[in-house]
Every structure is written in C-alpha cells, then in structure tokens.
Amino acid sequence: xxxxxxxxxxxxxxxxxxxGPAKGFMRWxxxxxxxxxxxxxxxxxxxxxxxxxxxxxxIRLELFxxxxxxxxxxxxxxxxxxxxxxMVFGAVMPxxxxxANWMIPIMIGAPDMAxxxxxxxxxxxxxxxxxxxxxxxxxxxxAPAAGWTLYPxxxxxxxxxxxxxxxxxHILGISSIMAAINIITTVLNMRAPGMTxxxxxxxxxxxxxxxxxxxxVMPVFAGAVTMLLTDKYFGTSFFNAAGxxxxxxYQHLFWFFGHPEVYILILPSFGIISQIIPTFARKPxxxxxxxxxxxxxxxxxxxxxxxxxxxxxxxxIAGELYFTYATMLIAVPTGVxxxxxISTMWRGSMTFETPMLFAIAFVMLFTMGGFxxxxxxxxxxxxxxxxxxxxxxxxxxxxxxxSVFALxxxxxxxxxxxxxxxxxxxxxxxxxxxxxxxxxVTFFPQHxxxxxxxxxxxxxxxxxxxxxxxxxxxxxxxxxxxxxxFIYIIIKAVRGGQKATDEVWEGASEHGLEWQLPSxxxxxxxxxxxxxx
Amino acid sequence: xxxxxxxxxxxQHRIILTANASMTARQMHFFLAIALLFLGMTATGFxxxxxxxxxxxAGLEWLLLAYCMRKxxxxxxxxxxxxxxxxxxxxxQGRLEPxxxxxxxxxxxxxxxxxxxxxxxxxxxxxxSHGRRTEIGAFLTEDERATLAAxxxxxxSDNQKYMR
Ligand code: HEM
Ligand SMILES: [Cu+2]
Numbered sequence: 269x270x271x272x273x274x275x276x277x278x279x280x281x282x283x284x285x286x287x288g289p290a291k292g293f294m295r296w297x298x299x300x301x302x303x304x305x306x307x308x309x310x311x312x313x314x315x316x317x318x319x320x321x322x323x324x325x326x327i328r329l330e331l332f333x334x335x336x337x338x339x340x341x342x343x344x345x346x347x348x349x350x351x352x353x354x355m356v357f358g359a360v361m362p363x364x365x366x367x368a369n370w371m372i373p374i375m376i377g378a379p380d381m382a383x384x385x386x387x388x389x390x391x392x393x394x395x396x397x398x399x400x401x402x403x404x405x406x407x408x409x410x411a412p413a414a415g416w417t418l419y420p421x422x423x424x425x426x427x428x429x430x431x432x433x434x435x436x437x438h439i440l441g442i443s444s445i446m447a448a449i450n451i452i453t454t455v456l457n458m459r460a461p462g463m464t465x466x467x468x469x470x471x472x473x474x475x476x477x478x479x480x481x482x483x484x485v486m487p488v489f490a491g492a493v494t495m496l497l498t499d500k501y502f503g504t505s506f507f508n509a510a511g512x513x514x515x516x517x518y519q520h521l522f523w524f525f526g527h528p529e530v531y532i533l534i535l536p537s538f539g540i541i542s543q544i545i546p547t548f549a550r551k552p553x554x555x556x557x558x559x560x561x562x563x564x565x566x567x568x569x570x571x572x573x574x575x576x577x578x579x580x581x582x583x584x585i586a587g588e589l590y591f592t593y594a595t596m597l598i599a600v601p602t603g604v605x606x607x608x609x610i611s612t613m614w615r616g617s618m619t620f621e622t623p624m625l626f627a628i629a630f631v632m633l634f635t636m637g638g639f640x641x642x643x644x645x646x647x648x649x650x651x652x653x654x655x656x657x658x659x660x661x662x663x664x665x666x667x668x669x670x671s672v673f674a675l676x677x678x679x680x681x682x683x684x685x686x687x688x689x690x691x692x693x694x695x696x697x698x699x700x701x702x703x704x705x706x707x708x709v710t711f712f713p714q715h716x717x718x719x720x721x722x723x724x725x726x727x728x729x730x731x732x733x734x735x736x737x738x739x740x741x742x743x744x745x746x747x748x749x750x751x752x753x754f755i756y757i758i759i760k761a762v763r764g765g766q767k768a769t770d771e772v773w774e775g776a777s778e779h780g781l782e783w784q785l786p787s788x789x790x791x792x793x794x795x796x797x798x799x800x801x
Numbered sequence: 802x803x804x805x806x807x808x809x810x811x812x813q814h815r816i817i818l819t820a821n822a823s824m825t826a827r828q829m830h831f832f833l834a835i836a837l838l839f840l841g842m843t844a845t846g847f848x849x850x851x852x853x854x855x856x857x858x859a860g861l862e863w864l865l866l867a868y869c870m871r872k873x874x875x876x877x878x879x880x881x882x883x884x885x886x887x888x889x890x891x892x893x894q895g896r897l898e899p900x901x902x903x904x905x906x907x908x909x910x911x912x913x914x915x916x917x918x919x920x921x922x923x924x925x926x927x928x929x930s931h932g933r934r935t936e937i938g939a940f941l942t943e944d945e946r947a948t949l950a951a952x953x954x955x956x957x958s959d960n961q962k963y964m965r
Contacts, residue, residue, distance in 0.1 A: 446865075453869050456823065456824045457823055457874065459823035460820075461823075484839050484840065485843075486858075486862065487843075487861075488843060488855050491854040494854045494858075495852065513851070514851075517850055521847065636844075707890065798942065
C-alpha cells in the first residue's frame with residue numbers, strides 16, 4: 269500500500285535497520301514491519317467483512333417474505349453459522365488487530381512491536397484458517413450449521429466439515445493468542461521514556477485489557493472445542509449424558525469464553541472513540557483515569573457474568589439471581605464511559621467530520637444496545653426474550669453501530685495518517701448517513717419481532733411477522749451496498765488526493781504521538797524514542 | 802538512560818547507557834504471576850468439573866507468554882559502558898557481558914554528530930579516532946544523546962588537563 273511504499277527515498281545510509289520495504293509480493297509474505305502487518309490485517313478484515321456480509325444478505329433475502337423461496341433450511345443454517353464466525357473472527361477481530369499493529373507502536377513511541385517475527389506468524393495463520401473455513405461449504409454435509417456457539421449435541425451432527433471447523437478455530441485462536449501476547453509485551457516493555465502507564469492513549473489501554481481477556485479465555489475455548497472433537501471421534505463423553513457427561517458443561521465453557529469474547533469485540537472500540545471525541549471536541553478527554561478504571565472493571569466483570577446466556581437452561585434460583593445482579597453491575601462502568609464521552613463534548617468547539625459523526629452515532633446507538641442488554645440481564649424477563657429476534661437486535665446494536673462503527677470511525681480518523689492523503693469528506697458523509705439510517709432500518713424492527721415472539725435462526729416465519737421482516741431486509745441491502753462506497757473511498761484515498769498534513773486534524777498533535785509523525789509515517793518510525801513529557 | 806560513575810577524581814570515569822525498556826524484571830514476574838493465577842484458577846475450576854482438556858491449553862499458553870516476555874526483556878537489556886581511565890577510552894556494548902568493544906587513546910578521540918537516518922530520527926553520535934567512527938548510544942533519545950555528548954566532552958577535556 270502506498271502507506272509505506274512512498275517513504276524511503278531520502279536515506280543514504282547502509283545501516284541494516286534503515287532499509288525501506290522489499291519489493292514485490294514476497295515483501296508481504298516475509299514482512300515483520302508493524303505497519304505492513306497492520307495493513308495486511310485490515311485488508312483481510314475488509315475482504316472477510318464483504319464475504320460475511322454477502323452471507324447476511326442471503327439470510328435477509330430468504331427472510332424478506334414468509335415461506336421458503338431461495339435456499340433450503342440446511343443451507344440457511346450454514347449461512348447464519350458462517351456469517352457469525354466470519355464476522356467475529358474474520359472481520360472485527362482482525363480489524364482491531366490491524367489497527368493495534370499500526371497504531372500502538374506509534375502511540376507509545378516504540379520502533380516496532382516487541383516480537384516482529386511472531387507478528388508475521390499471527391497474521392499469516394489467518395488466511396489459512398479462513399480458506400479452510402470457507403472450504404467447508406463444499407464438503408459432504410455442508411458447512412457447520414449449528415450456530416456460532418457450536419452447542420452439542422446438535423453440532424455433533426455436522427458432516428465431514430466438523431473436524432475442519434474445529435481445526436479452523438484452533439488456528440484462529442493461536443493467531444489471536446500470539447497477537448495478544450505481542451501487544452501486551454510491546455506495551456509493557458517498549459514504551460518511550462516518560463510514557464508511564466497512566467499516560468497511555470486509551471486505545472492502547474483498552475487493547476492491553478482486551479489482550480489480557482484473550483489470554484485468559486482462549487484456552488477455555490480451545491479446550492471446549494477439542495472435547496467436541498474427542499466426543500465425536502474418540503468415544504469420550506464430556507458432553508454426552510448417556511456416557512455420564514453433561515451437555516450444559518459445554519455451555520458453561522463456551523460462555524466463559526464467549527462473554528469476555530464479546531467484550532474483546534467492544535473494548536478496543538471504546539478506545540478508538542475515546543481518541544476521536546477529544547480531537548473533534550478540541551478538549552482533553554474528560555475523566556481519563558476513570559476511563560481506565562472503568563475499562564478494567566468491565567474486563568474483570570466480564571469473567572463473572574457468563575451464565576446470563578443460559579438463563580433458560582434450568583439453573584438454581586440462586587444462580588439466576590447472582591448472574592442477574594452481576595450482569596446489571598456492568599451497566600455502571602459502562603455508564604461512566606458514556607458520561608465521560610458526553611462530558612468531553614460538553615462545551616467543546618466541536619466539528620463534525622466523518623470520524624466524529626461515526627463516533628457520536630456510536631455513543632447513541634451502542635447505548636441503546638446496552639439498554640436492551642440490561643433488559644435481558646433480568647432473568648425472569650429473559651425467559652421471554654431468549655432465542656428470539658430481540659437477542660439478535662441487541663447484539664447487532666452493540667456490534668454494528670458499536671464495534672463496526674468504531675472501526676469505521678477509526679479508519680476515517682487514521683486513513684490520512686496511513687496513506688498520506690485526505691479521503692473524500694463529501695463521500696465520507698454520504699457513507700455515514702447511508703450506513704446509519706440503514707443500520708437502524710435493519711435492526712430496530714427486530715426488537716418488535718423478538719418481543720412478538722419470532723425465534724432466531726429460522727428460515728421461515730408466521731405471516732404476522734412479514735412487515736417488520738421486509739423492512740429489515742430492505743435496510744440490510746441498503747447497508748450492504750453502502751459498504752461498497754466505503755471501499756471506494758478507501759481505495760480513492762490510497763491512490764492519491766489532497767495531501768494530508770502531519771497533524772491531519774486541527775490541534776490533533778496535542779492528542780497523541782501519531783500526529784507528530786509525517787503522513788504517511790516513514791517505514792521505520794521512532795527508531796529513536798521520543799521523550800514524553 | 803545515562804548513569805555516570807567516578808573512580809579516581811579527574812582520572813577515571815564510567816558512563817553507563819541503557820536501552821529504553823519500560824518494564825523491570827520484577828514487574829514482569831508480577832505480571833506473569835497474575836496471568837498464572839488467573840489461568841490456574843479457571844483451569845482448576847474446569848478440571849474439577851471434568852473438563853480437563855482446558856488445562857494443557859492454559860499451560861502451553863502461559864509458557865509461550867513467559868517465553869516471549871523473557872525474550873523481550875533480555876533483548877532490551879542491551880547496554881553500553883564507556884570507561885575513561887587515564888589515557889584510554891574503552892567502549893563496550895552488550896547484554897550480560899560485553900559483545901562488542903573498542904579501545905581508543907583518549908587524546909585522539911573526538912565526538913562527531915552525523916546526519917539522522919531519516920527525518921524523524923535523532924541525529925547520530927559517533928566516537929571518532931584515526932579516521933574510523935563508531936556510533937554510540939544508538940538506542941538513546943535525542944535529548945539523551947545531547948546530554949551524553951556534553952558529558953563526554955567535559956570528561957575528555959578534564960582528562961586531557963589532568964594528563965598534561
Ligand atoms: C450493558 C452491557 C451488556 C449487557 C447487560 C448484555 C447482556 C446480554 C444478555 C443477558 C444476553 C443473553 C440473552 C439471551 O440469549 O437470552 C446477551 C447476548 C449477547 N450479547 Fe450482550 N450485553 C451487553 C453488552 C454487549 C456487548 C458490548 C456485546 C458485543 C459487542 C454484546 C454481544 C452479545 C451477543 C453477541 C449476544 C448473543 C450471543 C448469542 O446467543 O449468540 N453484548 N447480552
Ligand atoms: Cu454476555
């Protein structure tokens with residue numbers, strides 16, 4: 269990408285760490301440069317976003333009207349399962365990892381990640397994992413179709429693709445673990461002189477906590493899917509009641525991983541939003557240290573609330589009560605964050621460039637997702653909501669106008685830094701409005717569908733649900749096609765345009781070290797650490 | 802970081818330069834202990850429920866984490882020691898022990914600033930003697946290099962005075 273290709277014509281020294289990027293395709297295969305790897309992650313993520321999005325459109329096409337029209341139910345279930353796995357592990361996580369790679373060394377004044385070769389590995393495992401996952405579509409029995417949660421005993425009915433699905437999860441998990449270790453090691457060990465922990469930009473802080481969550485829960489997931497494998501092929505009965513096992517044990521394992529996982533998908537977004545709002549409000553972030561502590565408490569709480577996904581499984585009443593209260597507690601630190609973002613904007617001299625628009629929409633719409641979460645945290649009420657479209661509405665509000673909007677905001681915010689060119693602001697605003705309106709048209713009606721009792725993961729439904737489903741499908745198609753505009757805007761900025769200044773956004777140099785480097789930064793930046801005051 | 806030590810006043814000096822490593826070994830052990838505690842608690846809990854395959858994954862992961870942190874810490878242990886004793890200047894660079902070194906006649910040593918590698922990098926500082934130059938303090942910040950240059954210049958001239 270031009271981000272790094274344009275830089276190194278000004279050197280005249282043969283020292284080994286001074287070379288620019290190698291030429292050709294092999295540059296990308298062997299690279300250990302954090303900016304190259306960041307770029308690779310983000311391109312992969314965009315591709316997966318489009319593939320996962322296409323699958324979502326298959327789902328919404330079938331659900332446009334009642335009755336079975338386009339796909340058979342088996343394939344429909346493969347689509348819901350693959351859509352979720354691809355979006356979570358292929359689109360959102362790699363996008364955050366890419367931004368971490370690009371920005372964390374620059375933000376803490378380090379020359380690169382602490383473990384550059386490990387970094388190369390953690391990226392290059394991904395394409396193998398995704399090719400393997402996609403290949404399951406062509407296997408006997410089709411792709412996995414039991415939902416992204418892979419609950420036994422249903423998931424044990426998967427055809428030939430079963431071991432490949434498990435193996436994919438192992439590969440993606442190893443990749444995430446390596447990325448997490450790299451990020452933690454980098455932040456703990458490579459900070460510039462004067463960059464104390466309590467001066468770290470919030471994007472870095474949120475990623476450190478995310479990395480800790482990843483390290484803490486990935487082995488549980490790896491263990492759980494391995495037990496699925498041995499249950500199916502090696503005669504064990506971890507989850508098989510007939511052999512003395514317990515299928516509910518799988519649910520505990522999965523959600524002990526799964527709930528922290530959903531926070532892995534949102535905490536870096538909190539970081540990005542906390543970078544953007546101060547820049548465009550032209551004020552320092554309100555309550556920096558309370559932001560750090562709130563993030564840490566959300567991280568800690570996320571380990572003790574997992575069974576709110578299992579209220580209907582027949583828990584003891586004490587369990588229901590405990591998980592209800594523990595889950596409701598999460599609203600407190602989350603509220604602190606929302607309060608701080610709004611206070612940062614309060615009386616700021618705000619401007620509304622595309623990154624800020626996405627950030628403001630994030631604050632409003634993510635909060636709505638948080639509220640439905642609060643509703644579902646109440647176990648007697650959740651008996652009604654569970655496994656309905658209300659859940660689908662909840663997690664899409666936190667994940668799309670939450671995580672995905674934060675990623676879009678971050679992309680517009682840092683794109684001029686990465687490429688050296690301003691993106692087209694007029695098209696950016698158009699993309700914002702198309703996206704924001706269509707996301708609400710898609711997901712808001714799903715609340716009503718869920719409350720009225722429409723179950724999730726079904727290809728057909730009773731006629732009284734027809735109208736809201738039609739709305740939702742129309743919204744989804746507008747949303748999907750608006751993202752082609754996003755890709756066009758990115759490509760346009762990569763290829764040229766108005767030159768970006770080093771600071772890019774007025775006054776931004778007060779908001780982080782990245783704005784003190786040229787746009788684009790040289791291939792090797794901060795070889796000599798800056799001194800942070 | 803630059804640390805100066807003195808032996809016989811005016812005659813023996815030592816300057817110690819260390820790389821930018823923001824974590825001490827103690828902090829690393831503390832962090833690894835917390836990670837072990839966390840992983841240990843979850844793995845034990847699940848083993849008690851019969852899900853023992855969680856344990857090997859947790860163990861392997863912790864080992865990888867510990868290995869990676871240890872390695873970074875070692876790499877960042879790079880240091881340089883400049884010793885001025887009477888008429889010789891000894892420059893040594895290494896981790897636990899010197900890996901590269903240079904012995905120069907201090908009367909012939911000059912400090913020289915070179916161009917920075919790149920427009921964002923600090924200017925480079927060299928020791929020059931008999932037409933050969935060696936970069937020193939490559940891991941220091943620009944401010945630190947300036948401090949180093951000033952200190953070294955002062956010590957060298959003190960030393961000259963004494964030797965005369
Ligand atoms: C205020 C914070 C939150 C609360 C109280 C909350 C609560 C809940 C509850 C109780 C459920 C289970 C509902 C059921 O299945 O019956 C749930 C599901 C879900 N939540 Fe949240 N949530 C919150 C934030 C988030 C965030 C930030 C994310 C991700 C970015 C998220 C993603 C999900 C997902 C993906 C599911 C569905 C999992 C599945 O069954 O497939 N939630 N949430
Ligand atoms: Cu949850």
